[in-house]
Amino acid sequence: MMIPQHLRLPPLQTPTCPSHHFPSSAFAMTDSDSTARRSYWTEQLELGYQLVRQIERWPVQECLEPFASLPLAAAEAGIEMLFSDSKIAGGLDRIHWIRRSLVPDVLAIASAMLSRGWILKIEDSYRSLEMQTRLGSKPEIFDAILQKCIWENGGTVPGPDVLFRRGCVLVANVPKVGTHMSGTAIDISVFRRSDGTEVWRGNPYLEMSERTPMRSPFVEPEFTANRLAITELMEAQGFMHFPFEFWHYNKGDALGHILSHIPGPAAFGPVHWDAASNTVTAVPQADQPLRPLPEIQREIDAAIARLKA
Template identity: 25%
Template sequence: MNLLDDRVLSIEVIETGQDLISIPDKHEKLVLDHDVELGYENEFVARKGVVSRLIQAANRLPFGTCLSIKETYRPKEFQELIFNRRASRLSKLSEHSGKSELDIHRLTSQFIAPPEVAGHPTGGAVDVALITSDGNELDLGCNYDEDEQASNGRCFSFSTDISREAQKNRQVLFNCMRMAGFVNYPFEWWHWSYGDKYWAAVTGASNAIYGAIGRN
């Protein structure tokens, strides 16, 4: 299921009012990655229910393996900026000459979530990876945030064009996140969410519980 599926777009949000809280930076199995360049200051905050589930997921990891937190809450204004910027770039490429505005919207949505359904601005989505306790990244098939072209499709969660080691590591990651209640966006192995529209559509929930929020 992709983000432009009618089952996602039609989901109603009934907001719980849960606050954004900080992800603990002293937890032995959670590591905040301050080296990721995002274009804005990453505060490493998420909804309270998401943070508790991240801790649950991290605690399920085998000894010597930690959950690396890459990105959490993303300001909705920045989501709109990066979506519109990519759409503008795609519309100017010669191979997309003559494509309609709707076609460009769909192409853009393949890698950047449309603002109306994006999980990060709700505080319900997180990007994660696995590292060793001494800080070495585990092989998960491709680098974090590589799109389909850059990764040759290895960014897809169920790509078979990855090593056995990467397959094993993905299984470890997927097991701990699923058991904590998260759902994965299958076009990006690193992207997981709870409580947003995509989560509701995948799990069959009657509504999303987190909508986009602003920060003062």
């Protein structure tokens, strides 16, 4: 789903940190269409930031619905699924739990995929605020976003406000915006049951480039077709795709209401989850950033040191 034209922001003025400059060739695309790629990256991340601001303004009336385990539900239903068991960041385990009422929808999606010979893999589900904060600071992710911003900015390191703006789209830095923190989002991959190969979408999970948006024109047509075929099955159960990441789907939160054109407050917002009691409490001050600008500047400095090493 594309963001309406009337939501466009004025062009971003890109302040820079003059003490750091990298040769443009270090970040240039080898393709002759590098200018088009840069323009598309900037346009899409700006549209994404507009959507972020819209999510921030959307009303939420948290219903405090508890969570349910996706692996347990799939096992009990006899539905074959896969779940990532890699560490998310800093040694933290992934938590494959989401809001209880959304679990049947995910099982229905997995069942529909099995009928096509596919297996749904859940890459990520609920994230605590700590998990989200650590993920945004994870060097592999932060450095990739920073390098794209340097490339976008002609080889000059941008200021922390630009990294904040870009990062808000790719790894949410505000609890209300990050639907994983609401227990309403899943990141997915899909595999063929016959031979275990991935239904390829042009890039692996967690690509950070101009190929990341769902309908990127820089993705080969056959892989875009795979993205859209998967999305059709997801959205048939109300899990809407985030236009700027080809792996992310969510339902029932502020973003879900916006993408589904559902008026009124969303029932799900960011929550703290107590696993022992399976109870949730609404996150206070959910519009405040997890990593403020001074912290992002420190992360930029550390990333520059890594790049120069």
